[in-house]
Structure formats: structure tokens, C-alpha cells
Amino acid sequence: MTLALALGACDQAKDDTSTGTFAPAGPGAPAQRDVALVPGGGDLVTAPDRRALPYLDNAAAVTEGMQLYNQMNCVGCHFNGGGGIGPPLMDTSWTYGGRLDQIYDTIYFGRANGMPAWGGKLTDDQIWKIASYVRSMSLPETIAANGNGTPSQHPAPVPREADAFDGWHVPKEAGS
Amino acid sequence: MKTKTILLATFAAVAVAALPVVAAQTGMFPQRAGAKPPLPKPVPAGDVFTREQIGHALAPPTPGAGRTVAPAAAAPQDDGQWTMPAKNYAATRYTSLNEITPANAKNLQEVFSFSLGVNKGQEAAPIVVDNTMYVVSAFPNHVYALDLTKEGAPLKWSYNPKPVPAAAGVACCDVVNRGGAYADGKFVFNTLDGATIALDAKTGKEVWRTQLGDINKGESVTMAPLIAGGKVLVGNSGGEFGVHGWLTALDLGSGKIAWRAYHTGPDDQALIGKDFHPFYAMDRGKDLGVKSWPAGAWQIGGGTMWGWIAYDPATQTIFYGTANPGPWNQLQRPGDNKWTAGLFARDVNTGQAKWFYQMNPHDEHDYDGINEQLLLDMPFGGKMREVLLHPDRNGYVYVVDRETGQVLSADPYGPVNSSKGVNLKTGRLIVNPAKETHLGQVVHDICPTASGAKDWNPSSFSPRTGLVYIPHENLCMDWMNLEVNYISGTPYVGAEVKMKPGPGGHRGELTAWDPVLRKPAWTIREDLPVWSGTVSTGGDLVFYGTMDGWFKAVDARTGKLVWKQKLESGIIGQPISYKGPDSHQYVAVLSGVGGWSGAIVSGPLDPRDGSSALGFVNTMTDLPNRTTAGGTLHVFALPH
Numbered sequence: 001m002t003l004a005l006a007l008g009a010c011d012q013a014k015d016d017t018s019t020g021t022f023a024p025a026g027p028g029a030p031a032q033r034d035v036a037l038v039p040g041g042g043d044l045v046t047a048p049d050r051r052a053l054p055y056l057d058n059a060a061a062v063t064e065g066m067q068l069y070n071q072m073n074c075v076g077c078h079f080n081g082g083g084g085i086g087p088p089l090m091d092t093s094w095t096y097g098g099r100l101d102q103i104y105d106t107i108y109f110g111r112a113n114g115m116p117a118w119g120g121k122l123t124d125d126q127i128w129k130i131a132s133y134v135r136s137m138s139l140p141e142t143i144a145a146n147g148n149g150t151p152s153q154h155p156a157p158v159p160r161e162a163d164a165f166d167g168w169h170v171p172k173e174a175g176s
Numbered sequence: 177m178k179t180k181t182i183l184l185a186t187f188a189a190v191a192v193a194a195l196p197v198v199a200a201q202t203g204m205f206p207q208r209a210g211a212k213p214p215l216p217k218p219v220p221a222g223d224v225f226t227r228e229q230i231g232h233a234l235a236p237p238t239p240g241a242g243r244t245v246a247p248a249a250a251a252p253q254d255d256g257q258w259t260m261p262a263k264n265y266a267a268t269r270y271t272s273l274n275e276i277t278p279a280n281a282k283n284l285q286e287v288f289s290f291s292l293g294v295n296k297g298q299e300a301a302p303i304v305v306d307n308t309m310y311v312v313s314a315f316p317n318h319v320y321a322l323d324l325t326k327e328g329a330p331l332k333w334s335y336n337p338k339p340v341p342a343a344a345g346v347a348c349c350d351v352v353n354r355g356g357a358y359a360d361g362k363f364v365f366n367t368l369d370g371a372t373i374a375l376d377a378k379t380g381k382e383v384w385r386t387q388l389g390d391i392n393k394g395e396s397v398t399m400a401p402l403i404a405g406g407k408v409l410v411g412n413s414g415g416e417f418g419v420h421g422w423l424t425a426l427d428l429g430s431g432k433i434a435w436r437a438y439h440t441g442p443d444d445q446a447l448i449g450k451d452f453h454p455f456y457a458m459d460r461g462k463d464l465g466v467k468s469w470p471a472g473a474w475q476i477g478g479g480t481m482w483g484w485i486a487y488d489p490a491t492q493t494i495f496y497g498t499a500n501p502g503p504w505n506q507l508q509r510p511g512d513n514k515w516t517a518g519l520f521a522r523d524v525n526t527g528q529a530k531w532f533y534q535m536n537p538h539d540e541h542d543y544d545g546i547n548e549q550l551l552l553d554m555p556f557g558g559k560m561r562e563v564l565l566h567p568d569r570n571g572y573v574y575v576v577d578r579e580t581g582q583v584l585s586a587d588p589y590g591p592v593n594s595s596k597g598v599n600l601k602t603g604r605l606i607v608n609p610a611k612e613t614h615l616g617q618v619v620h621d622i623c624p625t626a627s628g629a630k631d632w633n634p635s636s637f638s639p640r641t642g643l644v645y646i647p648h649e650n651l652c653m654d655w656m657n658l659e660v661n662y663i664s665g666t667p668y669v670g671a672e673v674k675m676k677p678g679p680g681g682h683r684g685e686l687t688a689w690d691p692v693l694r695k696p697a698w699t700i701r702e703d704l705p706v707w708s709g710t711v712s713t714g715g716d717l718v719f720y721g722t723m724d725g726w727f728k729a730v731d732a733r734t735g736k737l738v739w740k741q742k743l744e745s746g747i748i749g750q751p752i753s754y755k756g757p758d759s760h761q762y763v764a765v766l767s768g769v770g771g772w773s774g775a776i777v778s779g780p781l782d783p784r785d786g787s788s789a790l791g792f793v794n795t796m797t798d799l800p801n802r803t804t805a806g807g808t809l810h811v812f813a814l815p816h
Contacts, residue, residue, distance in 0.1 A: 073660065076416070076667025077345070082785025082793055084775065085345060085667070091782050114345015116665055143784070149674070149794075151785050 048163060049101035051124075055132040056100065056163055062155040065133025068126055072118070074134075081137040081152040086115065090137040090151055098138075100163050103131040132158050213783050213797045216676035219621045219652040223593055224679055230597035231694060233575075233585035234557065239692045241555035244642040246270075247562065249490045250551050254714075256755025260357040261301035261400045262634065263711075263752070265487040266551035269636035271753045274714035275761035276814060278731040281717060281739040284812045287762065288329045293318060295805035296778050297770020299632070300355035301400070301709070301750035302809060303363070304764075305377065307757045308332060310358065311809055314770065315344060315351030315368040321380060322809075325757045329811070333380030343369035346394045346665060348416040349772035349789065350779075354632070355400040355750065357408075360428060364408050366397040372410050372426055384431030388412070392665050394419045397482070404487040404494060405524040407434055411481025415499045415544065416790070418668030421479035421516070423496065425527055435527035439479030439498045439515045441465045446515060447527040454531045455581040456603035458512070468512040476662050477509065478502035479516035483546025483632050486564060487524065488578060494524050495564050495578070497535075497545030504542055504626075505657040505670030507615055512537040517545045519566065519574075521581060531581035535568050536605055540613050541594055541655070542626035542671075542790075543569040548634040550644060555692055556584050565691055567635060567646050569628025570605065572598060575691060587694045589687055590629025590648055591678035594622050613671070615657045623652035625675045626790060627772055631707065634750065635689075638712040641732050643688040643697050645718045647706040649773075650678035650685050651795060673791030683795060686710065686720055688735060698735035704799070707773045708765070709750035715761075721747025723769055724802040727810065743767040745806025746774055746799070760816050768807035769799070778805050 055061045069075060077083075081090030092098070096106045107127050110117030118127060133155055136142050141156035250266035256273060263269045276284065292298065296314035303310040309322045309329065317337050322329040344351050347368055356365030362374040362383055370389020375382055388410060389395035394417025402409045407425040415421065421439040426432065437447040442463045454460050461467070466474055478501050485496040498520065501513035518534035536543045549564040556563070556575070563584060567573045571592035575585045586598035596606040611622045630648035637644045653675045660670030677683050684702035689695075708721035716732040723746040729739040746769025753763045770778030775789040776796045786794030 070658070071661060073663050073666035073668070076660075076669050079788040080785045082782040082788030083779055084781065084789040085348060087779070088782035088785070088788070090785060113341045114343070116345065146784070149786055150672070 048099055049104070052100040052104070052128065052163060055128045056158050056160045058132065059157045061129045061132045062136045062157055065129035065131070066152070066155055068122070068130050069133050072122070072130070074130065080150050089134050090143065092138055098135065100128070100131050100135055100158065103134050104128055107131055135162065212801065213786070215797060216674070216794060218677040218681040219591065219623060219679055221679035223621055224591040224623050225588065225593055225596065227588055227695065230592060230595070231585070231587035232597050232600050233587070233694060234600055237693050238555050238558045241558050242560045244552055244554040244692060245639050246637065247488065247490065247551055247553050250486070250488055258302070258304040258752045258754045259359070260303070260402065261355045261750055262484065262486070262548070265404065265489060267484060267486045267548050267634070268550060269634060269710065270638050270712050272714040273753055273755055273761040276713065276717060276763070277715040278717060278736070278738045280814060281729045283814050284729070284739050284741070284763070285815060286741070287811045287813050289811070290320065290322060290329070290809040292320070292766070292768065292807040292809065294807045295768065296807065297350040297352045297774055298749050298766035298768030298807050299352040299771055300766055301752055302764045302766070303356055303358055304752070304754040305358045308377070309764070310356055310363050310377070311766070312353050312356050312365045313807060314353055314768065315339065315347070317353055317365070317367045319356065319363065319365060319375065319380070321377070335375055335380045337367045337371065337373055339367040339369040339371070340391060343391050343396055346391050346396050346414060346417055347398070348413070348667070350770040350775045352398050352771050354398060357401050357403050359403040362428065364401050364403060366399065366401060366410055368396050368398065370395050370397050370412070372401060372408060372431070374408070374428070374431060386426055386431040386433070388424055394665050399482045402485040402487065402494070403428060405492055407524055409485050409494065413480055413482040415478040415480045415502055416667050416669050417665070418476035418502050418662050419478065419480060420475055421481060421499060423481045425524070437522065437527045437529070438465070439481065440469065440474035440477045440513070446529065447522070448529045451523070452529045452531070455533065458537065458602060458604055459514070459518070459532050459534055464512070464514040468514045470509060470511065473509050476502065476668065477513060477516065481546060483544070484548040484634060486549040486551050488551060492524050493521050493530060493578070495519065495521050495549045495551070497547060497549070497566065499544035499546050500539050500542045503660050503668045503670040505615070505660055506538060506540040506613055507657055508660070508670060510538070513539065517543055519545060519549070519576065519581070521578070533576065533581045533583065533603060535572075535574065536570055540607070541622060543628060545569070546632060547628075547630060550635065550637050551578065552637065552691065565644060567630055567648070569624070569631065570595065571624045571629035573646070573689060573691070585694055588629070589646060589689055589696070590685070591623040591650060591652060592629070594624070613655050613657050615659070618654050618656045620654050621652050622655055623678055625649065625651040625653040626673055627651065627792065631772065633707050633748070634709040636710045636712040636718065638716070638732055640714065640716060641688075642692065643690055643732065645710040645712055645732070646687045646689050647708060647710050647720055648685055648687060649705040650680065650683055651675050651705060652678050653791060669790070672787050674786045674794040675791050676795050686718070686730070686735070688732070700730065700735050705773050707748040707771055711751045711753055711763070713753050719751040719753070719763055719765070721749065721751065721765055721767070723748065723774055723799060725767060725769070727765055741812070743810055744808055745769050746777070746803040748774060756813070758816070760813055762811055762813045764809065764811045766807070766809055769803050769805060774799065776800060777803060780805070
């Protein structure tokens, strides 16, 4: 997991370089730039993607997301949230971020340690629905609805306030 | 709504910083820590068959007809080294070294240890050649060479093969590696992303590297290669990913592919030709690897090979088993699904098949046939017979004539109710209809479980006792089939499984099996599944490890525990024993829990989802409270 985070951080640093988020530097001045140490688009100054909004507080989205999750074999790696080949999804650890748009990114682009890229293979709408089901798995309402010992079969819609939680503890300096 | 306002109206940094605190206060994001689902109830003893009910043999035992031994050509006189994981081609995992005995084993102490730097399941056997020990770690498959002639066994060289990180995404059951092998100055091993690599054993420099598998098709490699007849034999993993299973032979000198035999498909791909003479009618016919499948299904039908190969130099024949058909949902692949879940005998030079015997035609329970074959010459029917002994996932220990592929006996060594024995006239497993699997309907208490009465972890044989020391499981399962789509590079399983303890509630056993009398001489019950191999010694000891980290020595004749040592992580590796440069006897093993059974710890996985790790999590929810992930080589000896 440490390795995954480290790799992610490097990737992010490269991305930032390519998109030109440099601090202004005059000729001859030492280059200064900010890098995002939080992987998966989890930069503290990045606002959540507004495309996520229709999938929040949306009961149909998580239900359809569950069907897609099974049809696309997500279940084969992550099972019903407990994980196996891929990491657990029903807990609160998010390697690449737990906001809906971060989960969308993980599904769309894939991740280096074995997560396939689904962008272009599924529609954006389908990916957002899978992301909302994945986010729902760790909601207390979903976990409380655990029936017959198999979790995540009755997914609760993802509330808007849940989307502010990205799965990391933010350093105090960053927010104060 | 307040939250929304913050998110949209101010810097997200403020919102992100503030909200986890709110979340913690309201209990909105429950943590995994502290979740301890209880273990499932064991299957009642009355729900499985007794050995007497379902064990069969062509003739009653005739122990007076001779002593059971490994054939000398396949198990030559011991030189104190350990050049291949199974010790020798007969796969006895027996050393004649006898310095350590039941009387003095209590004095064993650790001589040195070495961290592998990887905290995933460590299933490899250390290899010892010319006073150097070679170890392969779990993915990313580091190789270490340690100098046994110097104090503390310092590192001579290490090698990082740099496998593709994405390979971890097509490894069904943790990112394990079962070790390397030595021959002709080369140390040869496989990487998870499907490469076979030969290193100069003295320097660690790469001699050749051949890419065999393609992770984009779901292929990986976890097995240890066998080097025999100048060939390096390697099979693919990926039976849970709809791969086309194969065994490939590489030239030891050049790394070039000599032949490849597929385990489904037309005869020319399966290397089935005029030399093919299966014993039973069910395994005869043209292109059965196509005809015993729905149209085209053989192309994604599994039949991988990720376990053990034995070799008889006298006949230049290799013996190995093929893995499960895919998907697990049997309803999507009517037919016998040749050549999956069966044993092949092949010419090592050409790969041409000599015989095949299918233990599990149309497997419904993930009973791979990849477990070890021990080559033995033993008394049967009043005379000595040349046999192989194969404890299968399906719960039977098969004794098979090496020349013909005829089954001489098949007896259960663990809990069985998925079948009612083996018909020795037809060779066919007698499937129990009550435990066949259905779509969308849970079938309860199927024994053995998907990982079998035993999985890959190999047995050993002592010619001094005539016993085979089988490390195994006592697990059953609930199973429900689900429709599954084939999407390349993703799992192709189609079943929801939940494992549970077998009768008695203990989850593992070490059985000292008497192949002649067809019954256990003794059995040790272990609370956890036994997922380590065994090694037996000329001092009449058997060594094995437990998943909570006890490394144990027991008396080979009685099973009495004579020594145990707690290691830093659970043990699922293959213990070995060798003669050091000082001529003393040493015992080595890797600790580092994981693998399919220990994925709950090495993952780590969430114990609240019993279907995780193909259902193994359901019966391992206590493991995270008993051990943690690790990865360390440990070496023991008597004080001297």
C-alpha cells in the first residue's frame, strides 16, 4: 500500500508538471512549484468535479451501479466490498481518494497496480453509477442493510455530505 | 445542505479539512478495525462420508510384498543440497540428514534470519547449492543469494526483475511465488507478470529472460519451474480469468521455447498424437479438448498449470495435473471440459502426451488438479508397482500406475460429500447430485471446499516410515452460481462462495498417510488451515508451519510434537533441510502469511464480507487478530 501511494504521488507530480501548475518564476529565479502529494486528483485545492452532483442523493444510480459492478466483473476482484485481488471498498481507506469524482477517475483511467481502465469502454454515465455504488458500500446505511451475510446488496444513495470525505486525514496546516 | 454550500462557495481545502472531523463525530465512516465477525459453524460430521464408505482399491493391501521407496533414478542419493523445491524429481521432499532427531529437536535454535522486504504471502522453498542459499520473494519477485560459508549468511547478490506492477491485478489469490530451481550454473525462476528468467548463480547476472505470459489476457505465473531433461518447464496461472491454460518447455541453455502444450483445444495444440494412450474410455477420442466444450468455450476455459511436476528420468516422462475449467459457474460450460482437472504424462523432449486421466470431469467445485505427484515404487496386489501418488483437491489421494495411467486406489483423506467415490472400472468420479451447483441458489455444506481437501502446499515422503505427510485443510463451503461475462483481463468466475470449517471445527490437518494400507497412521488437528508444505528427514522428523506463525517439528512415526518456535508472521512456505558448509544439518523456512487462505491479512481484506477472496475470508475472520503480514527467511540448527 505504501508502494502504491508512493507511485501515485510520483504520477501526480508528473501530471502537475505537464499541466503547467508552476509558481511564477522570473528569468534566472530558482524554480518554485507546488506538487500534490495526495494521489488521484486529491489535491487539496482541487474542487470536486461538478459532474458528480447528479449521482449524489440518487437511489437509482447506486442500484444501476450495482448491476454494472457485477456485469463488468468488478465483483470478481473487489467482491461485495471486502476485496480480494483489488482492495476492500466497504472500509474507509481510499488509496486514490474516496470522493465520487476520485473514484470515477480510478475507474475511468485505471491504476498502475492492476486496476483496468474503463474509460471509452463504458459510458461516462455508467462509470459515475459504478462510482456511486462503490462509494455507497462503506456508508453506514448500506452496511446496516447487510442481509444474509453478504454486504452491499442494498446500497443506500450517496449523500452530498459524504462526497466531501476523500479518505485522508488532512494536515492541520492545510486547512487552518 | 450546509455541506454543499461550503463545497461550492469556498476553497475545497477548507471543506476537506473540516469534514472528516464531523464524520468521525457522527460515526458516518465506520472503520474496519474492531470488526470481528464470528466464525461460521462447522459442517456436522454426519454430513460427510466415511473413508470406508467411499474409498476404493482394485485389490486389498499387500504390505508384505515389499517396502515403499522412491525410484532411485528420480530420487538419487542425498548430497545434502536442495536444488529444486521438491528436493528431487520424485518429489519426496525427504533428506537423509539425521543429526536432528525427536530426542534433541528441543534444542533447535535460530541461526540467522533475513527479511525479504516484501510483506505478502511467501510460498517459496529456499534453494541450497554450493553453500549458497537462493530465495525468491513474493511479487515483485526479488531474488537473494546468501553466502552460507560466512557468519550470518551475508548477501552475495540480489536481483530485481522489475515485473509490471499491473500484474498484481490478475493474480487471483495474493501475489505469491513458489520459488526457483538450480541447474547447470543457473538459478531459474518466474515472475508474476509471466517471464521466466535464468540468472548466473554465481553472479546474479541475467543469462536469459523469456516472456511467456500476457497479463492483458489474465495470465500470470506463480509456480516454481521444474528443470528436467535440459528443459525448463513453466505453466501459466489465471484459471479465474478465462485464460487458455498451457505448460511450456524452454531450452535451459538459451531460454528459447521448445514446445508448448495447451490444456484445452484441438489435439495439435494439446500435443496429443499417436503416442497418446489414456487408460479409460472417457479420455479417448479426437479433439476432445474442443468437443467436450460448448462452441468456442475452450478458448477461455482455463486448464492452467501452476503447481507441481514430477519427472521420471528412466522413461523421460513428466507427470503433472491441470487446473480447473473456467468459469467456476459450471452451467456456462456443459461437457467434460477436457483436458482440465486431470493428470498428464508427457515426453519431456517433445511434450507429446502419453496418457491423461481426468479426476474431475466437468468440475463443479474448483477442484484444480495441480497438486503434487510423488513417484513411488510400492507393494500393491501382491507385487511391487511403479506408481504416482496424488492427493487431489477433490479430497481423494490417488495411487496411479505411472506407465498406464490406471487408478489403483482412490481414498478420501479429508471431508468429502461432493462425490461418492471413484468408479475404478470407468475411472470416473461419482458425483453426488445433492452437492451439484445451481444458478442463483445457494447449495450448502459442500465438502471439500473450493481450495480443496488440500491446495498447492506439498506433501513429503519418508522411505524410513513409508508414510506420506500430507498438509491439508478441513474446510467445506456454500456455493451459488452467477452469470458471468467474459471480459479479457478481468475475473471470469461466476460464483459466490463462502467457506466454513469441516466436521470437528478445526480447519487444518497434518495427515501421515499410509499409501499401502490406504489409511492414516496418525493425524494432527490444527485450528487453522495448514497452508505450508512439509519436509521429512532421516532423523524421523516432519517440519511444517501454521498460519499463525508456529514452526513445528513432530515425530515422523507418532506425530508427537517435539519442538515449536513462534515466528514473526504466519507460515505458508515450503520448509527444507540441508547440510551446511560445517556438515551440520539445518532447517529453513519462509514466514509471511498470505496466499489464498491468508489474503485477509496480506490484502488486507475486510472480514465483514465473507465472499471476499473467493469466499476464503468467511472462515478466516480471526486470522488478523492472530498474526500480521511479514516476509522473512528463518534458518535453524542444533547448537554446535
